[in-house]
Amino acid sequence: MHFSIPDTQELYSETTGTTYTSYNIYINGTFHACLRYKQLHALNEQLRRQLLPIGHVMPEFPPKKFLPLTNSQVESRRQSLEHYLQLLGQDARVSKLPIFQQFFLNAQLETALADGIFEEYFGYGTEDGDSSSNRVEEYMRCTCLEVILPNGYQLKVDSYVSDNATALLRKALTCVQLPADMMPYLCLFLVRRESKDSLVLLRKLMDFESPFVSRLYNQPCQIQIRKSYWNPAYDLVLMKNPIACNLLFMQTISEIEREWIIASPEVLKKLKSLQEYGMHKEYIDMARQLPLYGCLQFQASVVDYPEPETTALIAIGNKELSMRTMQQDKILETKFRVTRMRVWRVTALHNTQQTDSKEKTSNLQLSFEYLMSKQNLRWITISSPQAMLMSVCLQEMVNELLNYKDNNKEPAAPTPTGSSSQQTTCSSSSSTSSFTYPTPTSSSSCSSSFTPHANPNSYVQSYNDPILGGDEESASPCDNNSTEAPIKFLAQRILSKQNPRISKQHSYGAVFFRNSMLSREDSVQNEAFEGIGDDDL
Structure with a gap:
């Protein structure tokens, strides 16, 4: 995870009638959320309670201040928070923790609510109620997301607004009746079609974000299923399963047609013949020998x-x-x-x-x-x-x-992190080509269900926790007996946005560290x- 905080905002709280400083968080080069200092402080306390007992040393968090910050102090805090998040994001032991990913998933959802994204899409917003219970009901609301296969075939997947990438992927793969053990080899991408034959990969969807919100922020775009690995040896694992083999076959055809995989006219003719005869494995085997396959x-x-x-x-x-x-x-x-x-x-x-x-x-x-x-x-x-x-x-x-x-x-197959399973329903349609699953039935709609392993209402907990006492600069102690940090996100509409702390004429370079081993250097x-x-x- 690559973090940066390019600037701050001075926001107005309708509840208290005061303004406060908020920090614009970018993850992997894309705007993700707008967070206050006290929210990041609460995350730090929660991580410390979980990691210090096992001997993991946390990076230093910027200290609290009792007096209002000057402009230079706000800028210094922004730089310190950015460096802190960069160190956390490049430490796999921290960035893969469920509490870390859930924190930034919640932050994205709350920022989208404050920005009026849900109101634009669903017709409701924060003016309909600011209570935690109301917000949770909105985030647990069911919506229908379109997930496309590599050949353009569309799956209409019923999901929650709060579902992360793994949860949505699980539901989409259930629709095509793919076994659960094949799921680690696949992932979701945000893609954009600029023309009929041009496909641009925007980014890979991660578990710290909601595909529903990320798709709205990056319109026009689509969510596509693609293979998630780089080692071509994993192809042999997928080819053992007829449905997984079919997905790999579709992606290979798509990349050859777009000339992402280079082939001579003679090879293209042979591949066309294999495709016409439905020889999927033979087609993939021949394509695997071509330049730029798997790139x-x-x-x-x-x-x-x-x-x-x-x-x-x-x-x-x-x-x-x-x-x-x-x-x-x-x-x-x-x-x-x-x-x-x-x-x-x-x-x-x-x-x-x-x-x-x-x-x-x-x-x-x-x-x-x-x-x-x-x-x-x-x-x-x-x-x-x-x-x-x-x-x-x-x-x-x-x-x-x-x-x-x-x-x-x-x-060794990668192990995805995700949320608990829930009932899944979906329907599918295609505007470009047909797709027949190698199963006893081949209708254009499908539904499936599987046993949940956790109560869906468990999501509510993170929104019902009490807020940190006092101002964002106050030094109120946290409850050391609690296993969950008392974190609360934005609850009201953002009424005013400006950037008084940093000159609007100023742009600067933020270096993203891939891990924390050489934090003293720029690389x-x-x-x-x-x-x-x-x-x-």
């Missing part, structure tokens, strides 16, 4: 290699970052192996001139230090709106490589970086 393709970017201001097409996969450039009417491809990237960083230059937080734009750059030859390291920079997604892909690839080594080169080490000798170069 994610990105929009045209500007790079400084081999020369500054060079336009390139970026692809990531197969343990490398591929860069295709045009030179003297020839297409040249340069491959950068992920194991030779010593460090990398993402820099975001936020445009603070926009007053609407969710519409603020960022100029993103991905820079990595690459081992060109022994004792010869060079920084290479990619400027792209998708730089954050590139960084996330590199991180996932490295994690998968390390996991592969830790398991003695035996693939971090790649744990999969290999010591390479002259014979290997």
Whole structure:
């Protein structure tokens, strides 16, 4: 998780008639939530109660102040909170905790409510009631989300507004009758169709966000099911199941048609023949031998290699970052192996001139230090709106490589984190092509149910906790006997938005650390970086 806090807002509380400072939280380069200092302080206290008994050292949290903050103190606190969240986000032991992900899921929901997102979509808002019980009822309200398969086939999935990515994925896969043990190999992406044959990957949906809210913030876009892994050995696992094999087959066809996978005319002819005869496994086996199979393709970017201001097409996969450039009417491809990237960083230059937080734009750059030859390291920079997604892909690839080594080169399926199971119903339709499930029935609608493992009303607890006593600057103690931090989110509509603490003419770079090992530097080490000798170069 990459955190940044580019600016603050001075908000007006209709309840108390006073103003307070709130911080705009960006996660993975996208606006996520607007939080007060005391809410982040309560999160810190909750994490400390859970992690300190097991010996985990928490990063230092910015101290409370008893007097009102000056402009310079607000700016100093913003920088300290940003650094604190960056350290937490890059510590897997913290960022994967359910309480951590649930906190930011709740924060996104409350910010969306305060921004009037729900009122625009459903026709209700905070003026209909500010009580915790009313808000919980709205978040537990059922809605129908469209989830598309790789071939454009649409599933209409009944879900809750508060469902995270794993919960929605589970319900969507239940609709296609895919066994639960196949779920770790798939994930949800936000995608945008810019033309009939052009598909842009916006980002991978995570468990700290609501797909419903994230989709509304990024309109126009769709939610698509895609495979979640980088090691092609996992293909063999999916191909053992007919439904999973069909999903993999559809994604492979889609990527070949969009020329994300490069194939010669002769190979395309053979693949077409296999497709017509319904030979899915044979089709996938042939496609797996082609260049760029298993890679994610990105929009045209500007790079400084081999020369500054060079336009390139970026692809990531197969343990490398591929860069295709045009030179003297020839297409040249340069491959950068992920194991030779010593460090990398993402820099975001936020445009603070926009007053609407969710519409603020960022100029993103991905820079990595690459081992060109022994004792010869060079920084290479990619400027792209998708730089954050590139960084996330590199991180996932490295994690998968390390996991592969830790398991003695035996693939181990990733373990997703998610909420408890609940009853699922869905219907499906297609505007582009038909899809027949390899099951006894093939109707255009489906429904299924499975036993819940937790009371759905357990979600209510986080909204019924008492608020921290006093001002956001007061030093009221917390109840040390409680296992849950008393966190309360925004409960009223935001009536006024402005940015008095930071000059609107000012933009700055926020460096996102991939882990906390080298927090003293502007970049971090790649744990999969290999010591390479002259014979290997």
